[in-house]
Amino acid sequence: MEMNEQSLSNREQWEFTFTAREVVVALDKRIEHHSSRLAWWESEMEQAEAGLVDKGFEYRERRLSAGDELIVVGDPELANRVKQCQRFSDSPQRK
Numbered sequence: 001m002e003m004n005e006q007s008l009s010n011r012e013q014w015e016f017t018f019t020a021r022e023v024v025v026a027l028d029k030r031i032e033h034h035s036s037r038l039a040w041w042e043s044e045m046e047q048a049e050a051g052l053v054d055k056g057f058e059y060r061e062r063r064l065s066a067g068d069e070l071i072v073v074g075d076p077e078l079a080n081r082v083k084q085c086q087r088f089s090d091s092p093q094r095k
Contacts, residue, residue, distance in 0.1 A: 052072060056074065056078055057074055059071065
């Protein structure tokens, strides 16, 4: 089955001519850009993790078949203390 040029979309008709050197230069720029973005996001992750730890939280990573999952867990001791204080302040003897 032969297709004539009119039945092709514009995208299928486009042709570009690049030298191998131009492709390599463009690829190097793309790799550099994505590498710098990855480094930036890794730095942001380190800062966010440090912020969690400073505020009494911990994080746990779980590997799942659909990707990694990050679980943030508060300080269990601090949570228990808040519950104790709340129970004491809500007790009928205090009111």
